[in-house]
Amino acid sequence: MIFLKFKSKLYFLFVWQMIFFFHLSAQSTDPISGRVTDARTQEPLIGVSVYQKGTTNGTVTDVEGRFTLSAPADAILVFQYLGYTSQEVPVASGSLTIALEPTENVLEDVIVIGYGSVRRGDVTTAISSVSTEDLEQRPIVNVGQALQGRAAGVSVMQPSGTPGGEMSIRVRGTTSFNGSNDPLYVVDGVPVDNIKFLSPNDISDIQILKDASSAAIYGSRAANGVVLITTKSGTTGQARISLNGQLTHNIVDNSFEVLNTEQYRELQKEIGMINLPESLTDKTDWFKEAYQTGRLENYQLSISDGTEKLKYYLSGGYVNEKGVLNAAFFKRYNFRANIENKVRSWLTVNANINYSDYNNNGVSTGTGANRGGVVLSVVNTPTYAPIWDESNPAQYYNNFFGISNITSPLENLARSANNKYRENRLLAAGSALFTFLPNLNLKSSFALDRRNAVNTTFLDPISTAWGRNQFGEGSDTRNMNTVLTWDNVLTYKTNFDRHNLETMVGSSWTDSKYTNNYIYGSHYRNDLIQTLNAANKISWDGTGSGASEWGIMSYFARAMYNFDSRYLLTANLRADGSSKIHPDLRWGYFPSLSAAWRISSESFMQDVTWIDDLKIRGGWGQTGNQSGIGDYAFLQRYSISRIPWYEEGNANAVPSISPSNLRTRDLKWETTTQSNVGIDVTTFNNRLTVAMDYYHKKTTDMLMYVSLPEGQTASSIVRNEGEMTNKGFEFAVSSKNMRNNFIWDTDFNISFNRNKLDKLALQQIYSTAVTSETVNDPVVRNEPGRPLGGFFGYISDGVDPETGELMYRDLNTDGVISSSDRTYIGDPNPKFTYGMTNNFSWKNFDLSIFIQGSQGNDIFNASRMETEGMYDGKNQTTRVLDRWQIPGQITDVPKANFIMRNSTYFVEDGSYLRLKNISLAYNFSVEKLKRLGVTRIQPYLSASNLLTLTKYTGMDPEVNQWGNSGAVQGIDWGTYPHSRSFVVGINLGF
Template structure:
């Protein structure tokens, strides 16, 4: 049973069957040292792309061109063997166990490579536990699993994207997310990918591994390979799970009487009437998530298939937020001729997202802060003489709806239809010489509709007269095509191994968008489409496109897998830049030395493998550039028509055009070591790196006399440097009980090293405050908090005391200073897998240490400056002279006691039990009796425990995601939930 599970989960590629016209047929059986057959073992004709895999009984049959042909037999977890055919037609092979086989093939950019020959920093993430975790996005599979890959969940809202930083952020205004490559097609969004279709994930972390992707690789590259059919192994798989989620942490607020006491203290006349509401209870509900997956795979040596369909539903803990997705995939492999293979990857996804407003808002439509701040003395509904039953509003704050009005008042939903895939043709020109042509598409159709009926909320009514309903509609289409052509040459002689790759690629995107908004809808609220709007308040269409043309090359050489060297080069030309700066050139080189293969190491028996490697390279940042970044674009404003017509008013761009705009370029050096000891029971990987980003893109402010607000300019430098360690151990390995541990830890230091022209940049506005939370300046890191130092409450006045930083004896904005950083000192993860007979237990810990968070939500829940409810922390507020406390007095309309200060900067370090799973697999004998090849049931808990001193809902959230500088700010953000899931997986 274990070998069969290994085959289905861990095998990276199903190699292609040999086609017609071959002269010799070789058959045999592949077994292990215990004389057990190995189904799914790979049998490859060396120097070609022809091969097969063993069937369920470990048998294979393959055609070879001649007696000089060499068969390469391998199986994940076992050492490979190479056998010359000669005059043999029956070749049986016994493979020896090798827990961390150096012959395992992993995917790299535009090809594959044996793990033992890799000279760069590549993290391979096992996806074997995906089937037993409620993972919706591919990025979730990386959390806590790869050193130097920090995956955070800025918002717990269903369908919201995760944030990934590979060895730290490299940009401020350009993108910081890695490039994803799914089956050879680059993309920036994997939310529509069905996670259960994934076979393997590789993260290219350093420049020498990622440079083959050039202008898009400065933030790392995540290569995703989806599943494929296997010859002579027809299989039907079904998986399903259902679970529920709830809020992981509660923030207590004042009850009705406590709230009334506070308001009366502030000079408002509030009494506790018959209507009271626990808004936390009304807003935070139980969420539900479910998934159903069905796949079919199989085929022959010449034609293989993998077809899957899935339905995913995630209903959040704040209604009506939800994410529903239907997906379909078809992966086909066809050996048309002995020299020609055709591969097709096709996927379709339909996703519907219901939204609620959560981020960056303390006011009338903030759902999360509304749940904390809505007066508990207010009911949910009220009666209006004109509108009937409507959502009630804050009686002390005209026009402020209660949070349920923001949740249920509007009808709003986004729909995405996405087609993604490619067709790949592989032609063998001669022995060791291959041509590949790859044509891919990524088409997205997006729609978003919003409707607010005339009588439900104050937004539909308006503060100065009825809008009689509001509505808007957005429609957009994005189409990207990719065409790549590469030539690959491989030559092996004696102990020399050489390969060369050269190619060209073009990629083009066209995008168009239309928007229309209106008001004054019918009173019955039945027709919600824009044709029912009596007044169109806004309407426009827009379109843009970009084009990327690239040339790439790679040389790889190794001698006896002992001395290894790889060199990459890519040239990218982008339409986003002006002539003279459109081309970027990105070289890299890396080398490795397998020390354990040297004669002087032969007597060191406890070391199985020891390799030293180092690399250098340059990458660029294409995704962060706007389509017309170097050009100034005029805007058009409608005006009263003239006779004869004279067209709209033309407004010059707010920013100055810059024809000298260039790429951001990141140069990275890496040195690492790979060590395997005690027959593979202990493996260690360690890396040290230095990343320097030049030509940092910034919007440099310009004086008013220039006529422009700013100029996009290459105006700074940024540095990341760090250490990474990975330790994998086999702690216990007996027939009935196994225990393995994988631990990783990464240290990264981020710093702005140079800013030109403007030396200070400010980010992250807060409602009702004139300051920003984040500062960008030389010597500081991204995510640096800036404000006043709070030194406690004056026991005589009850006001907050702020430190006189500059020593001038007065309190002024010049007393602001650096308050901390959201950058962690280190991140870590630890995964344990324990198996006893048919039972398995796995648990994953994820942690971050040394990072701060700015709890902007506390500005509102402890500010006591208006009619919003407050947290129970304010029960300790100053009320009379002589009170000793850290909570200042209540005021009315005065925010001076809750300025942006160290008072709200908190320790956001955490240790989280990210997931834990208990599963049971039916014994093979029993499963076979009921016509199953495999069956298992499991129970999983996610985010079960979080150990942190942070006072907010969750230390990972971030309300501001538009800039690389704005990190670690919690401002009414949708909290991450705790989930419990039960599921089943069966295979026929």
């Protein structure tokens, strides 16, 4: 019976549509022509949608802004173009001339949210939009660089200047101890783990979901916020060809002054390590030998076109960056195709394919046996040393008078030169949009994300000391990761009177499979064949294979209601079941609720004409986290060790197995609960927009790796261990300062965040980050009641004039300096971060100035332990020329061989203000060239990191040798420095 009723309704709908069609066909039509221009510049607008109101009868403007359309004499034509105010014009005889005004009302913009979109003015949550207008004029390789300083509440740092280096992105602070703190990236609706593969030139829109009420729709993967990225697609109108080419030169000019040979000789006499011969003189400037002018080439080409039925966007690009350190490089090839076809009035299909191939190598810096790697060896290598061994020119010089821990920077670079990481990534997605009724549709999407990576290393058996020690060594590691995602989303919209309601329900299925194989060999032939077939020894422990799987099944729903866009309410609920969590606790439920009141729409505000919009927002929600733990975290896992079969008595031996962890029977979701209150104000005819937010985030059941006491069957366990809080305030303002022949816009944001580790269950103290083999004491300590990443050590009260030793404070007043006198000596968390962009336009010139900074964060300059420690035969910086040498001398540099500890002596203020980018572009008038198909010629100049104001004495204050770690931050230990970049480029359109 229900089916028969539904069938009869469809029949009635079909008859009604046929009657409507014949009614339209019976009307007489006349050809209407015209031209559409920009009201401000009088330039023609290409691709403006022109259609008869209430119908699908329409067209688009051509390259000269002209159109032709047949319509009845009493029809009304609608003109719509992105970024301009729409117009409705009655049909008139003859030719129409339409001048569209650029829109100044950002409240009418439609922005992307999770599994949908919404009018900006109706947003009830904390969402930041990032401008993409100047991306093609900046030397940006990673999309994360486009976010830095552009959004309130979003801290972006590039811990290292390595070509193609990863970005550290935090949305409203660090929420996890061992797990990932990166936001979830969603590219065209597909969740991905990173955005390294994506070309910034392909991006049309970036939205950041910051609070739980906006991000909860992504549930278990949204605890760290969500970055929604929409790539460019085809538009109706004339086919467009865009070409962007840029050449960038990168330089590092913030170098260290080092001791010359004579000064080094005197220092070594005091240390008592080397009696340097008087015949030795300066031979090598290691900074000039190790560093070069880096170069980045970036070429991007796109072609797009479209009709009302079919639209497409094709792009391809090539990036080639050579680092300022000789061996460092990054290359990327990328291809993208977005195709949309309106197959029927009720069916639209879309295909989105992205392929990228990128490779780079790692230059040794920082931790472990590298002891600062290339960057510090530039300082530590004495200037008397030549590059090559004079007795054997095929070998790097390594005769440092018995000092074994000195390796020249060029030898360090040689160690890295053949370490290459290459990955190709295919992200292919297809979707079908079924429109059952004008206000009811179903979107089904399927995506494949496949990554193949090959990491190879090779060290020849001749040129380097380590290579000779191993008789050459090489390795080959291969990984393949395949993630499948299937989403189904049903959306219903309705409105009656002034009531507007949108509901959405959906499901998401994700399946991941990972495999890896690795092999290591040594003892190579001397003719340098870079293949493992030429290695004589294959490692027992360094060779093997592995595989793992994980999956998530999710169900979600959302309801958005507003009355007259005055009272707004949004509710979300998501349920996630993950294979990583114990089966008894596998399902997590993540609700959220937000509301807004548009005060400016109330009758008592009608006389306040200078306020265009005033809205108060509030929201609460929960999100989850499962990243950072293994695919089988709750299970008992084992380690396998091979036994050499060729040794006596092992002919029939089998591999040994031992427990690697304890099973966790109560492992559950890490959950973040967040509350947010915000105010949005737009004033002075949309000239000034202000957004303010206060938030409070509480993370509970943190997923952590916990060390177990000795005597257990295993050394660690994964468990829900602790709690952490982040709270803060954000302020963002956007102003249109001048709007005449001279245009000036300003965007400013500032963010304050306070982090605190509230509670730990089993292990109360986590110490890590040993930065010197001499001190051999962790410099970072995390415990309840403190922010993450605090530096722990001794307070230094300067140099004792009588002894030349650093004076360490006796905190417990027992008369002895011991480990009991250690305390917290620095905090790497900034008090606030900020960014400001000023855009100027005058005639055909465009100028953009972007500054960005951080205030109140400390840096532990571990590099100074190696460059000012004066404890062995390594060369030092000229700062040690001020060292204490005689009793009574007043100085702030201790004597040679002073007692060195982790102390405030190495803690520095890491605050900085940086002129991050300045770009100047000129837009040539192409009116005379349009006959040749040229629509745009825009050459530009750009400079990045042009000026940095800071008290920090290291090479760069934007640094963390531990990369993207949440538990360790703000440590400089020979970190690859950032470059000053100068760009020449051109944008062409056809």
